[in-house]
Amino acid sequence: MVVDRRRLMASAVALSMLAGIPAGAAAQDGGGTLVAAIGAEPDQLDPHVTSSYNSFQVLENVLDTLVEPDENLEMVPALAEAWEISEDGLTYTFDMRDGVTWHDGSPLTANDVVYSYDRWATNNGWRFGTVGSVTAPDDDTVVFTLTAPTPNMLANLGAYKGLAIVQEANVESGDIATAPIGTGPFQMSAWNSGDSIEIVRNDTYWGDAVALDGVTYRFVPDPTVAVTNVQSGEAHWTSNLPPQQVNNLKDSGDIVVQAVPSNDYWYFTLNKAREPFDDLRVSQALAYAIDRDAIAQATNFGNATVNQTAIPETSGWYFDYAPYTRDLDQARALLEEAGVSDLEIDLMVSTDHPQSVTAAQVIAANAADIGVTVSIRQLDFSTWLAEQGEGNFDGFLLSWIGNIDPGDFYYAQHHSTGGFNAHAYSNPEVDTLLDQAAAESDREARKALYDQAAQLIVDDASYVYLYNPQIIHGMSPNVEGYSARGDAAIRFRDVSLSE
Numbered sequence: 318m319v320v321d322r323r324r325l326m327a328s329a330v331a332l333s334m335l336a337g338i339p340a341g342a343a344a345q346d347g348g349g350t351l352v353a354a355i356g357a358e359p360d361q362l363d364p365h366v367t368s369s370y371n372s373f374q375v376l377e378n379v380l381d382t383l384v385e386p387d388e389n390l391e392m393v394p395a396l397a398e399a400w401e402i403s404e405d406g407l408t409y410t411f412d413m414r415d416g417v418t419w420h421d422g423s424p425l426t427a428n429d430v431v432y433s434y435d436r437w438a439t440n441n442g443w444r445f446g447t448v449g450s451v452t453a454p455d456d457d458t459v460v461f462t463l464t465a466p467t468p469n470m471l472a473n474l475g476a477y478k479g480l481a482i483v484q485e486a487n488v489e490s491g492d493i494a495t496a497p498i499g500t501g502p503f504q505m506s507a508w509n510s511g512d513s514i515e516i517v518r519n520d521t522y523w524g525d526a527v528a529l530d531g532v533t534y535r536f537v538p539d540p541t542v543a544v545t546n547v548q549s550g551e552a553h554w555t556s557n558l559p560p561q562q563v564n565n566l567k568d569s570g571d572i573v574v575q576a577v578p579s580n581d582y583w584y585f586t587l588n589k590a591r592e593p594f595d596d597l598r599v600s601q602a603l604a605y606a607i608d609r610d611a612i613a614q615a616t617n618f619g620n621a622t623v624n625q626t627a628i629p630e631t632s633g634w635y636f637d638y639a640p641y642t643r644d645l646d647q648a649r650a651l652l653e654e655a656g657v658s659d660l661e662i663d664l665m666v667s668t669d670h671p672q673s674v675t676a677a678q679v680i681a682a683n684a685a686d687i688g689v690t691v692s693i694r695q696l697d698f699s700t701w702l703a704e705q706g707e708g709n710f711d712g713f714l715l716s717w718i719g720n721i722d723p724g725d726f727y728y729a730q731h732h733s734t735g736g737f738n739a740h741a742y743s744n745p746e747v748d749t750l751l752d753q754a755a756a757e758s759d760r761e762a763r764k765a766l767y768d769q770a771a772q773l774i775v776d777d778a779s780y781v782y783l784y785n786p787q788i789i790h791g792m793s794p795n796v797e798g799y800s801a802r803g804d805a806a807i808r809f810r811d812v813s814l815s816e
Contacts, residue, residue, distance in 0.1 A: 348528035348529045348530065348812075348813040348814050349529065349530055349814040350529065350530050350531045350532065350533055351529050351531075351532045351533070351553045351554060351796070351809060351812060351814060352532075352533045352535060352546075352551065352552040352553050352554070353374070353532055353533070353534050353535070353552065353553070353554045353555065353556075353807075353809075354535050354537040354542075354543040354546050354547065354552040354554070354555040354556075354557060355371055355374050355534050355535070355536060355537065355555070355556055355557060356371060356536075356537070356538055356540070356543075356556065356557040356669060356670070356671075357369075357371045357536060357538055357669035357670075357697075357698060358371065358510075358511065358536040359371045359372035359374075359375060359514070360372060360698060360699045360702065361494040361495070362375060362376060362379075362493065362494060362495060362496075362497045362505075363483075363488075363493045363494045363497065364376050364380055364478050364479050364480075364481040364483065364497070365433075365436045365437060365439075365440045365441070365479060365481075365483065366440060366494075367479075368479075368702065368737075369698060369702075370718050370805070371536075371669070371698075373477065373478050373479070373718075373806075373807075374534065374556065374807045375514055375516065375534055376478040376481065376497065376499075377478050377806050377807050377808055378501055378502060378503045378516060378532065378807070378808065378809050378810065379497055379499040379501045379503055379504065379505060379516060380478050380481035380482070380483070380497060380499035380500070380501050381395050381396050381481060381482060381499060381500045381501050382395050382396065382474065382475040382477075382478065382480050382481055382482065383395060383396050383397040383411060383430065383459075383474045383475055383480075383482065384397055384400075384471050384474055384475035385475045386472075386475065386476065386721060386804055386806070388800065388802065390580075390721050390803060390804055392471040392472060392474075392475055394414075395414075395475065396413060396414055396417060396425065396430075396482055396500065396523075397411035397412060397413060397414065397459070398412055398413070398414040398415075399411075399412045400412065400471075405466070406463070406466035406467070406468075406758060407462065407463045407464070407465075407466065408460065408461070408462055408463070409460070409461040409463070409470060410458065410459075410460050410461075411430075411458065411459045411460075411461075412457060412458060413425070413426070413427055413430070413456075413457045413458065413459065414523055415457070416523065417500050417523045418500070418521055419484050419498050419499070419500055420498045420499060420500070420504035420505075420519060421484075421498055422521075423484075424456075425482070425500055426453070426456040426457075427453035427454075427455065427456055427457060427458055427459045428453050428456070429482055429483075429484065429485070430451070430453065430459045430482055431451050431452065431453050431459065432483070432485045433481070433482045433483050434448075434451040435451075436483065436488070437480060440479075440736070441479065441480065441736065442736065443728055443729045443732065443734065443735050443736045444473040444480075444729075445473065446755070447463045447464050447465045447466075447467045447755070447756065448461055448462070448463055448464075448467075449462045449463060449464045450462045465756045466756055466758050467755065467756065468756075468757065468758045468760075468763065469722040469723075469724050469725075469755070472721050472722040472724075472725070473722070473724075476719075476720070476721045476722065476725060476804075477719060477804070477806070478806075481499065482499075482500070483497070483499075484498045484499075486498075495508055496508070500519075500522075500523065501519065501522070501810075502518070502519055502522045502524060502527045502809075502810035503516040503517060503518055503519055503527070503529075503531065503532060503809070503810075504516060504517060504518075504519045506531065511536070512535065512536065513533050513534055513535045513536065514533070514534045515531060515532075515533050515534075516531055516532050516533075516534075517530065517531035518530055518531055522810075524810065525810070525811075527810050528798075528812065528813035528814075529809060529812055529813065529814070532809050535552060537552070537555070537557060538557075538668075538669065538671075540555075540557045540558055540559035540560075540562075540671065541559050541562075543555040543557040543558070544558060544559060544562065544566065544572065544791060547572050547791055547792065547793055548571050548572055550793065552793075553792060553793045553795070553796050553814065554790065554791070554792040554793070554796055554799065555790065555791050555792070556790050556807065558574070558789050558790070558791045560616060560617045560618045560620060560672070561618050563576070563618060563620055563789055564618065564619065564620075566791060570794075571793075571794075572791045572792070572793065572794075573791065573792050573793070573794055573796070574789060574790070574791050575788075575789070575790050575791075575792070575799070575800070575801040576620065576787045576788065576789045576801065577787060577788050577801045577802065577803055578622075578629060578631040578785070578787060578788075578803060579629070579719070579785060579786055579787055579788040579803050579804075579805060580628075580629060580632065580718075580719050580720050580721065580785075580803050580804055580805070581716050581717065581718050581719060581785060581786055581788070581805060582624065582627045582628075582629070582716060582717055582726075582782060582783070582784070582785050583616075583672070583673075583676065583714075583715070583716045583782075583783040583784055583785075583786065584627075584714070584715070584716070584717070584780040584781060584782045584783055585603075585664065585676075585677075585680065585712055585713065585714035585715075585780070585781050585783070586600070586712060586713065586740040586742075586779065586780045586781065587599065587600050587603070587662070587711060587712040587740065588708065588710055588711055588712060588740050588741065589740055589741040589742050589743070589779075590708060590740075590741035591711060593655060593656075593657045593660070594711065594712070596655045596657070597777050597778060598651040598652070598654055598655040599651070599652065599655055599657055599660070600777070600778035600779075600781065601651050601776075601777075601778045602647075602648040602649070602651040602652045602655075602687065602689075603648070603680075603684065603689070603778070603781060604641045604778045604781045605641055605642070605643065605644045605645070605647045605648040605651070606643070606645060606648040606683050606684055606686065606687045606689070607643065607679075607680055607683045607684075607781070607783075608643050608679065608683055609623045609625075609783055609784060610623055611679050611683075612676050612679045612680065612783050612784065613783065613784040615675050615676070615678075615679050616672040616675045616676050616784075616786075617672070617784070617786050617787070620786065620787045620789060621784040621785060621786040621787065622784060622785050623783070623784045624639075624782055624783075624784055624785050625638060625639040625640065625641060625775055625782050626638055626639075626771050626775055626782055627717070627720075627726040627727065627771070627780070627782060628720075628723060628726050628771075629785040630785075631803070634723040634726075634764060634767065636767070636768045636771045636772070638768075638771065638772055638775060640775065640776065643683075645686055645687055648687045649687050649688070652687065652688075652689075658688070659688070659690075660688070660689045660690070661689075661690045661691075661692065661711075662684070662689060662690070662691045662692065662711045662712055663692050663694055663710060663711040663712070664677050664680070664681070664691050664692065664693050664694065664710075664711065664712045664713065664714060665694045665696060665701060665704060665705070665710040665711075665712065665713040665714070666693060666694070666695055666696070666701075666713070666714050666715075667695075667696055667697065667698045667701040667715065668695045668696065668697055668698075669697055669698040669701075670698070670715065670716070672716075672786075673714050673715055673716075674693070674695060676714055676783065677691070677693045677714050678693065680714070681693060694710075701713070701715075705739045706739070708739065708741075712740075713739075713740075716786075717730070718805045719803075719804035719805035719806065720804075721804060723754070723763075723764070723767045724751070724754065724755055724767075727751060727767065727770055727771065727774065728751050728755065730779075730780065731744075731747055731751070731770075731774050731779050731780070732747070732748050732751050732752075733745075733747075733748050734748075740779070740780075742774075742777070742779040744773060744774075744777060744779075746773060747770050747773050747774060747777075747779075750766050750767075750769050750770035750773070751766075751767075751770050753766050754766035754767050754770065788801045788802065788803060788805055789801070795814050795815045795816070796812060796814060797812065797813050797814070797815050798811040798812045798813055799811070799812045
């Protein structure tokens, strides 16, 4: 990534002056600068374009959404301090919070939400298929008018920072990719390409006062190095713990480990737009060939739960369905029925996500037992995303992070028009069920529709699901106020550093 650091630093100086903070100076009442060791450098920081978890670890602390999930993953006010839903469920009226300013000092208005929605509709359109219009009758009010009831509308608007409110001038200048201007608790200060990103406290933040002077995100791809950095005091926090050390680290006194069940899932898929993977029996054969327990153990050392559907068992939307056991005879029979022999698969993984490499190695060994050769292609995540977007793969392996509503687990990935259906899966019955579920307001009926869709998705092996990992973060004992979350959001606004 090429970053114009001079322009970014000039922007940071301007932001600091507008916020009343001398450039390069630390606030006297601050809590120091927290150093966070993350697994890889973000590909970019435009929230409506990136899909990188490393990007969202930064953006979670810089940008805001209309509403946001609390610690129980229920939607609560953020930039919208209140809202009303019409009796017919077709009109959502949001009252914007008073006095919110962008990091450059300009006021946030309802028109910023309308502008942001227009970008969401381009990049996350699958979430907003029932939105007829979004208007701003005045600077403090935003009205979403729907064509059908949408029970997950609030989650669609606030589930993650990919739905953040952005500033039009920041977008039009092109700076948003490297220097996003937000309304969040911290603002961009510097991007040191190949090394770190620095954010500093926003003293005009609309929420509770922030203790930290800032956060420095250092790019530390080696988990062992990340842990050593925390233990030695070079870093305060990391999301990049070595799985094989987690259980021992929990018992150590020099690092605090927080582990919570996550809404993440890991999976692999085959490209249905290519022969012979357009024959679903090939994907099903791999689903019978793999050893999920071995994959979960190799990647997470007991800190994961094997699951053959996407939604974890800790969720009220969980569907208990597991049709695949390791059955090599069944796997071979499916390949024979499909007329496939001497199969070779190019399986694309990201070196920025070491678990994907480890999982692929186990899958390759499992596949060899049924005469299938899996070649593991290891790419940095930016290249991985580009190859996925171009369809240049036989298969790929990755995770999906932090979903809340059941629609987030299935629609974009498995609806034939879904924005993340890179593997070209299409089943008209699944499309119908997902469309019906998205508009169903009765929770029990809605769950039944998603359960039916999930069963078809699993039976078709659209994704071959592997496991739900735990969210595990490590930090030094002087980090106070931090809580690991099931949606994998990294929030530092309530954190301080004790002496």
